[in-house]
Amino acid sequence: MRSFNLGLSTAAAVSALLCCAPPASAAPAGNGTYTVTVVARNTEQSVVGDGTSQGSEITVAQDLYRDNQLVGRNVANCRIARTVTADNSRDMQCLGTFVLADGDITGQGRITFTQAPTDFDLAITGGTGRYRNASGWIHGHVLNDTDTQLTFYVFR
Known part of the structure; x- marks a missing residue:
């Protein structure tokens, strides 16, 4: 089974953002x-349960x-919520915190886990410090078994 990738991966946030750079180097979109x-x-991953059945939890730590x-x-936790699907995928509810120099951004949402990598979107639900009134979304694109490209669309 391939490694689970979250960004928000939770998401899990789950999961980053303006973080990465000072405001002057972020690309203003409006x-x-x-x-x-x-x-x-x-960087770390653990599974509670069998990792495939409802209620199993996946916790990941990632460097950004x-x-x-x-x-x-990023630290994220996902719980498998739905396993009965036509394509044998699993729906997970994920929550992640992205820790940045100027504060944290939190994200959450559903990620569908399949055998093949899939893109996902998570909601930005808030933050601390510079991001305390943040909203928007995070788009995740799985690059390989360990890396996920995260694009943060942050409104403040």
Whole structure:
């Protein structure tokens, strides 16, 4: 079984953002809106339960990189909520915190886990410090078994 990848991976946030760079280097997408892309690399992972049945939990820790420089970290937890699907995928509810130099960003949402890597989107549900009024979403694109590209669309 391939490694589980979250960014928000939870998500899990689950899961980063403006973090990675000072505001001047984030790409403004509009009034109070920033777009930032980082790569989340798994550093630790644990599974409670069998990892495939309802109620199983997957916890991941990830380092966040921008331009090959470490800019933060992510901790995320996902619980399998649905296992009965036509394509044998599993729906997970994920919650992640992205720890950055200027504060944290939290994200949560559903990630569908299949045998093949799939993209996912998580909601930005808040934050601390510079991100205390943040909202928006995080788009995750799985690159390989350990790396997920995360693009944060942050509104403040």
